[in-house]
Amino acid sequence: MAALLRGLRAGRLLRGLSSVVAAPTSTTPQCSSRGFHCASLRLKDESKSDKHSASSSYSSSSSTTHNEYTSQQDSDPSSGDQEQDEEYETEEQLQARILTAALEFVPLHGWSMEAISAGAEAVGLSSASTGMFINGAGDLVLHFISQCNSKLTEILAEQHNQVQLGQAEPKKTADFLRDAVETRLRMYIPYMESWPQAMSILLLPHNIPESLKHLSTMVDDIWYYAGDRSTDMNWYTKRAVLTGLYNATELVMLQDSSPDFQDTWTFLDNRIQDVTNMAVTAKQMQLTGEAVAQGLMGAAVTLKNLTGLNQRR
Amino acid sequence: MHRAAHTAFCDWPQFVRPAMIRQSLKCTGCLQNSTRAYSVVPAPRDSEEKEMMHRMLRVDHAGEYGANRIYAGQMAVLGRSRQYQMWDQEKKHLSKFNEILAENRVRPTALLPLWNLAGFVLGASTALLGKEGAMACTVAVEESISEHYNSQIRALMESDPERYTELLQLIKEFRDDEMDHHDTGLEHDAESLPGYWLLKNAIQLGCKAAIYVSQRV
Numbered sequence: 249m250a251a252l253l254r255g256l257r258a259g260r261l262l263r264g265l266s267s268v269v270a271a272p273t274s275t276t277p278q279c280s281s282r283g284f285h286c287a288s289l290r291l292k293d294e295s296k297s298d299k300h301s302a303s304s305s306y307s308s309s310s311s312t313t314h315n316e317y318t319s320q321q322d323s324d325p326s327s328g329d330q331e332q333d334e335e336y337e338t339e340e341q342l343q344a345r346i347l348t349a350a351l352e353f354v355p356l357h358g359w360s361m362e363a364i365s366a367g368a369e370a371v372g373l374s375s376a377s378t379g380m381f382i383n384g385a386g387d388l389v390l391h392f393i394s395q396c397n398s399k400l401t402e403i404l405a406e407q408h409n410q411v412q413l414g415q416a417e418p419k420k421t422a423d424f425l426r427d428a429v430e431t432r433l434r435m436y437i438p439y440m441e442s443w444p445q446a447m448s449i450l451l452l453p454h455n456i457p458e459s460l461k462h463l464s465t466m467v468d469d470i471w472y473y474a475g476d477r478s479t480d481m482n483w484y485t486k487r488a489v490l491t492g493l494y495n496a497t498e499l500v501m502l503q504d505s506s507p508d509f510q511d512t513w514t515f516l517d518n519r520i521q522d523v524t525n526m527a528v529t530a531k532q533m534q535l536t537g538e539a540v541a542q543g544l545m546g547a548a549v550t551l552k553n554l555t556g557l558n559q560r561r
Numbered sequence: 562m563h564r565a566a567h568t569a570f571c572d573w574p575q576f577v578r579p580a581m582i583r584q585s586l587k588c589t590g591c592l593q594n595s596t597r598a599y600s601v602v603p604a605p606r607d608s609e610e611k612e613m614m615h616r617m618l619r620v621d622h623a624g625e626y627g628a629n630r631i632y633a634g635q636m637a638v639l640g641r642s643r644q645y646q647m648w649d650q651e652k653k654h655l656s657k658f659n660e661i662l663a664e665n666r667v668r669p670t671a672l673l674p675l676w677n678l679a680g681f682v683l684g685a686s687t688a689l690l691g692k693e694g695a696m697a698c699t700v701a702v703e704e705s706i707s708e709h710y711n712s713q714i715r716a717l718m719e720s721d722p723e724r725y726t727e728l729l730q731l732i733k734e735f736r737d738d739e740m741d742h743h744d745t746g747l748e749h750d751a752e753s754l755p756g757y758w759l760l761k762n763a764i765q766l767g768c769k770a771a772i773y774v775s776q777r778v
Contacts, residue, residue, distance in 0.1 A: 468666070477663035479622065480673055 347391040359385045386455045389446045396435045404473040428470045601727045622658040623775040627676040634684020635695045670775045696751035701761040703743035705768035710736035
């Protein structure tokens with residue numbers, strides 16, 4: 249698993265590097281990604297003021313932004329003036345902004361590059377800035393998923409805080425899990441029509457590592473706030489069970505046409521009930537097995553006593 | 562599986578420490594950090610450090626778990642003996658690591674059932690060779706573990722001794738305990754076992770392989 253995550257990091261690094269290579273401005277690799285970014289910011293200002301065509305302003309601004317960047321580099325970064333700090337955002341933050349804006353256009357264009365370019369235009373950038381997103385629709389879906397996970401974590405942390413402060417009753421584990429899964433799946437409701445497309449994008453081979461990582465961190469978060477502090481195989485079995493629950497419920501939700509997805513939540517309730525029953529049965533079986541084993545041991549000792557094998561000579 | 566699922570869905574008391582949750586609400590992105598002032602592991606600065614710390618804690622936890630199972634195997638064969646006190650100390654080590662893992666949300670190694678079985682079998686089979694066999698196994702394992710802790714101490718000292726003060730203290734304490742066990746084993750005629758050299762090296766090789774694998778899986 250650690251190897252998987254390392255591979256993901258390497259993949260992301262390569263993607264970062266390749267986006268750097270794609271940027272046409274300056275020579276040093278460190279400058280070029282930021283040069284591209286500064287160019288897009290410059291574009292934003294220029295498109296607001298002059299309405300020049302994107303290509304001409306881009307080529308003329310590239311040299312000036314390179315100069316601006318080198319002067320920025322020369323100045324002391326810790327005492328940079330306010331304006332520089334406000335203007336400067338990382339490439340990732342810019343991408344996040346574009347993708348968040350693009351989500352509004354998903355009901356119209358689906359999970360696609362059209363939605364991303366509409367989002368870029370909504371933020372005030374040229375639609376050519378979608379060149380940043382090598383993974384295209386996959387970037388959009390993964391961004392949405394990670395946004396949903398963050399929201400869920402916030403909600404769970406808030407609930408936990410309430411319990412700690414004594415303002416709310418702690419829930420039973422089964423109820424907690426049900427509420428957490430329901431809250432998380434409800435975030436998909438605005439995009440429900442295009443969700444099958446999103447799921448198929450997530451199943452593309454190059455998206456699978458990232459989507460699995462999001463799924464596993466979500467499941468880990470839910471169990472953490474449910475109170476799981478196990479450090480043995482229970483860690484794995486609990487998360488496996490919840491992953492199965494979540495995936496099954498998501499699939500049911502895709503085909504659900506009842507009002508407010510009532511059938512889905514009923515399905516979720518029933519599955520959690522099944523797991524609880526299975527757990528109780530398993531526990532009973534284990535106790536029975538232990539009792540039987542003890543009985544057998546007792547019988548063996550009795551036999552040894554009867555036959556005199558236990559005597560020390 | 563049964564115990565897992567059962568405990569999952571019975572009433573689960575919420576016993577997360579309040580300080581941790583208060584801290585975690587300050588920055589929703591840092592939920593995984595335990596930022597209590599007296600926590601053993603410092604809050605990781607970036608994902609690389611987090612990876613490194615988690616790997617270290619995971620393999621230490623696996624090591625203590627395995628050592629526990631080895632002593633359990635030896636006790637199962639030999640009954641109450643000198644191993645008992647050493648086993649008690651190992652239990653304390655394991656519970657400390659359990660605490661640290663839970664606090665820092667570290668994933669335990671997936672090979673725990675394997676170490677469970679392998680440790681018990683190793684302990685039981687060396688105990689079948691007699692008291693000296695059990696002591697020889699103890700010597701070999703404790704030497705491997707001490708070496709492993711020493712290399713971790715070296716790595717932490719090289720990177721940033723002040724940052725990891727409490728963790729270094731903990732590992733040093735555990736390393737000293739393991740060295741004590743090693744010396745106890747030697748005192749009790751571990752070397753008088755026929756085939757001692759072979760057994761010791763085989764066990765140490767196995768320990769090295771176990772450490773290597775547990776760091777990655």
